[in-house]
Amino acid sequence: MPTKHLLKIEDLHHSFGEEEVLKGISFSLDKGETKVIVGPSGTGKSTILNNIIRLVPPKKGKIYLEDTEITSAKKINEIRQQIGFVFQDFGLFNHLTAKGNIMIGLTKVKKMNKKEAEDLALLELDRVGLKEYADSYPSQLSGGQKQRVGIARALAMQPKLILFDEPTSSLDPELTGEVLKVMRNLAEEGMTMLVVTHEMGFARSVADELIFMEAGKIVEQGNPEKLFTDPDHQRTREFLFQLTDLYGEGEN
Amino acid sequence: MLEIFMEYYPLFLSGLGVTVFVTLISCSLGTVLGTFLALGKIYGNKLVSAVVRTIISIIRGTPLLVQLFIIYYGLPSWGINMDPITAAIISFIINSGVYQAEYLRGSIQSISGSQLKAAQSIGMTKWQGIRHIVLPQAFRRVIPSWTNEFIYMIKYSSLAYVIGARELMTEGKLIASRNYQFFDVYLVVALIYLIVIIFFVAIFNRIEKKVTIP
Numbered sequence: 084m085p086t087k088h089l090l091k092i093e094d095l096h097h098s099f100g101e102e103e104v105l106k107g108i109s110f111s112l113d114k115g116e117t118k119v120i121v122g123p124s125g126t127g128k129s130t131i132l133n134n135i136i137r138l139v140p141p142k143k144g145k146i147y148l149e150d151t152e153i154t155s156a157k158k159i160n161e162i163r164q165q166i167g168f169v170f171q172d173f174g175l176f177n178h179l180t181a182k183g184n185i186m187i188g189l190t191k192v193k194k195m196n197k198k199e200a201e202d203l204a205l206l207e208l209d210r211v212g213l214k215e216y217a218d219s220y221p222s223q224l225s226g227g228q229k230q231r232v233g234i235a236r237a238l239a240m241q242p243k244l245i246l247f248d249e250p251t252s253s254l255d256p257e258l259t260g261e262v263l264k265v266m267r268n269l270a271e272e273g274m275t276m277l278v279v280t281h282e283m284g285f286a287r288s289v290a291d292e293l294i295f296m297e298a299g300k301i302v303e304q305g306n307p308e309k310l311f312t313d314p315d316h317q318r319t320r321e322f323l324f325q326l327t328d329l330y331g332e333g334e335n
Numbered sequence: 336m337l338e339i340f341m342e343y344y345p346l347f348l349s350g351l352g353v354t355v356f357v358t359l360i361s362c363s364l365g366t367v368l369g370t371f372l373a374l375g376k377i378y379g380n381k382l383v384s385a386v387v388r389t390i391i392s393i394i395r396g397t398p399l400l401v402q403l404f405i406i407y408y409g410l411p412s413w414g415i416n417m418d419p420i421t422a423a424i425i426s427f428i429i430n431s432g433v434y435q436a437e438y439l440r441g442s443i444q445s446i447s448g449s450q451l452k453a454a455q456s457i458g459m460t461k462w463q464g465i466r467h468i469v470l471p472q473a474f475r476r477v478i479p480s481w482t483n484e485f486i487y488m489i490k491y492s493s494l495a496y497v498i499g500a501r502e503l504m505t506e507g508k509l510i511a512s513r514n515y516q517f518f519d520v521y522l523v524v525a526l527i528y529l530i531v532i533i534f535f536v537a538i539f540n541r542i543e544k545k546v547t548i549p
């Protein structure tokens with residue numbers, strides 16, 4: 084038996100109606116790894132993440148979380164508890180405070196008591212530098228702060244890995260740094276992360292592996308440094324060059 | 336006018352009590368019914384949502400008075416008898432529930448998509464997400480329509496007089512038929528409705544302010 088991967092995706096296919104969006108995606112993620120997916124718009128990056136936690140059930144292929152086959156699991160909500168998800172548009176619950184956003188999963192899903200949940204929520208908010216905003220509502224927070232609450236909410240569930248779908252794409256450029264910094268720290272602490280992003284600085288300095296995909300297929304995957312400097316495919320070079328041009332080196 | 340009120344105030348007030356009671360019960364239970372109908376229509380399977388759509392179109396497409404008559408005069412022929420107030424409350428709950436279902440549906444649908452996805456992403460079941468995330472926001476958003484519904488209902492409840500439920504309008508009619516001062520008596524009745532509605536609108540506006548999310 085080969086070593087167990089934390090997440091394993093095998094020949095994933097998806098289509099919306101006639102349009103085939105994913106045409107056989109396979110890759111895996113080991114514990115503590117950070118992988119970054121890049122690719123042009125409409126390539127199916129979000130679809131992969133949504134397929135993983137079955138917010139959009141995949142049409143074909145298998146996905147495993149350790150020994151559990153997610154794709155056929157009966158109680159998908161129990162698997163979702165173990166996989167954090169950070170949305171491009173934050174997905175915060177608008178009627179709850181920052182603290183409440185984190186507590187509700189703990190009390191309703193993990194059945195923790197209120198006091199414990201509150202303590203943990205404050206701890207996680209502190210971890211993303213937002214302790215003093217515990218009682219603020221989403222509408223009272225900046226985009227960067229909202230996204231950090233989103234990350235804290237995912238963290239509080241103590242997931243085995245976290246999926247990020249363009250976590251900084253709806254932020255003003257000056258706010259992306261604070262979010263990337265939190266993500267960088269997480270990677271250093273050993274969190275397993277699968278990140279869709281256009282932030283090439285982050286990809287280059289944090290990712291263990293970069294996955295470049297286009298039109299529903301993986302074109303090339305490997306060490307980010309290699310993909311940037313000496314890719315096997317001309318298309319990879321063009322795309323990464325163009326992205327770096329557009330978005331710069333990101334936060335550094 | 337004031338003399339009329341002073342002379343008959345126990346009757347006016349007892350009628351008012353019935354009116355307010357009937358309206359509050361009908362609107363509140365209407366909310367419960369409306370919530371189930373809206374959820375059935377949005378999240379139910381084909382059969383459930385078809386049933387809900389049929390109920391909504393039947394109730395919306397027929398006059399409230401006819402519904403009231405069917406329940407009060409029609410059901411006894413199937414052996415179901417009830418007093419006028421119960422009959423009125425039941426028909427008002429159904430009627431109000433259907434209208435509230437439509438208000439709620441709009442409000443739920445405007446919230447549901449991404450918020451429900453976020454709820455499911457942290458491991459909530461769909462139902463938990465609806466209950467803890469979608470509905471609390473939908474209810475807040477629907478308060479202005481609910482206030483309107485309440486105003487309609489307090490006025491429509493006067494229809495119950497035709498089956499003899501002793502609400503405010505019925506009491507007015509009884510008083511007027513005794514003293515023949517139709518103008519003054521009905522003016523008092525109208526004023527009482529007006530004052531009560533202003534009072535309740537003020538309360539609901541307060542509640543709305545209080546639960547509004549910043």
Ligand SMILES: Nc1ncnc2c1ncn2[C@@H]1O[C@H](COP(=O)(O)OP(=O)(O)OP(=O)(O)O)[C@@H](O)[C@H]1O
Nearest residue numbers: 099100104122123124125126127128129130131249
């Ligand atoms: N719910 C849906 N129904 C129909 N088509 C969809 C749906 N969601 C996505 N698509 C289509 O599937 C394709 C892939 O979408 P996806 O969101 O996965 O791309 P992406 O790589 O995340 O793009 P972006 O960088 O713009 O976020 C697109 O052509 C999109 O229009």
Ligand SMILES: [Mg+2]
Nearest residue numbers: 128129130249
């Ligand atoms: Mg996307």
